[in-house]
Amino acid sequence: AAGVIQSPRHLIKEKRETATLKCYPIPRHDTVYWYQQGPGQDPQFLISFYEKMQSDKGSIPDRFSAQQFSDYHSELNMSSLELGDSALYFCASSLASGTPNEQFFGPGTRLTVL
């Protein structure tokens, strides 16, 4: 079965650079979530989209922005990168009309800021 795809899997950037992370949800899933997991920390909710509209916002810095496109894939754009942005970024998808508690996670993108 198709799973959530994230690209790239690994990304190395320098301070003050920009980065774009991509997420391709499971086919027919209409909701996308982004989570950030810092070293030794639990995943923290950043932002979510339903039907291409932002549905909720968590602890996402103003330097970050995200959107969901017409094909339901989502991109997380990160500017003016800081050392503290080094983390594993997970995308998850779900079907809003499906079981209300199942989010399927991608393998994550490991971002390292030098």
Add this chain to the structure above:
Amino acid sequence: DQQVKQNSPSLSVQEGRISILNCDYTNSMFDYFLWYKKYPAEGPTFLISISSIKDKNEDGRFTVFLNKSAKHLSLHIVPSQPGDSAVYFCAGLSGSARQLTFGSGTQLTVLP
């Protein structure tokens, strides 16, 4: 303030025995609780969930118990298998956007 807490960072259990992973929460607005399993270099994988109006949900070797008055839930795995060795995250689901709030995880090691 951490809304979901997993106070045991690690747990070791002998193969065939029961594994019990614990989780406490403070947010009364969670309407579902979920357990996720995570292997290194992979995303969390959904295991089992429980509605806040239930006190038990069972799926094969996995059973989740919810004690709402104590704001405590636990995941029982029986019998434990070496392939169960992973980090287990407890999470609460809330909000119209259905976002997850995770605990810090418990590393389960099942010894053969």
